[in-house]
Amino acid sequence: KKQKPDHSEYFELSTRVIQGVKKLNAQLIVAVSRRTPNKAIKILQSTFSKHLKEFNILSLDENNLYPKILEIIDFTIVTSDSVNMISELATLSKPLFIFHFSKENRKISFFISNLKELNIVQEYHGDLFKYGKSKLQTNKIVISQVNKFFGFK
Helix, strand or coil: CCCCCCHHHHHHHHHHHHHHHHHHCCCEEEEECCCCCHHHHHHHHHHHHHHCCCEEEEECCCCCCHHHHHHHCCCEEEECCCHHHHHHHHCCCCCEEEECCCCCCHHHHHHHHHHHHCCCCEECCCCCCCCCCCCCCCCHHHHHHHHHHHCCC
């Protein structure tokens, strides 16, 4: 809500994502939120279509495929303004990479820095790789609810 990345940051994000996808010869699925600006989606769509053969940009409002996507992915890249998504994905074993926008507030920076120190997240600069990810440990009730929501045991 508060963070307003400029268009060049979305372009930089898309080019770095392309770099990572091409290195792994991977497929790309992008989930955008209802708060993602239309201009950002257009930049991503345009850049990806010029450099990738296959990709999908899904709105989280459409048929909420998010839980199913989490079952099939190998890596996640999340923008630093998506604190809720970072928190959810931090409880899973999938490698979690954070792409930082320039106007990050101090609370978000501190939160992400703590997760990095705990080896839960890595910063995303264009390389996707496996690492000994720790899972964010929350209370057992919350973990159970998150796992149930995503269909994990």
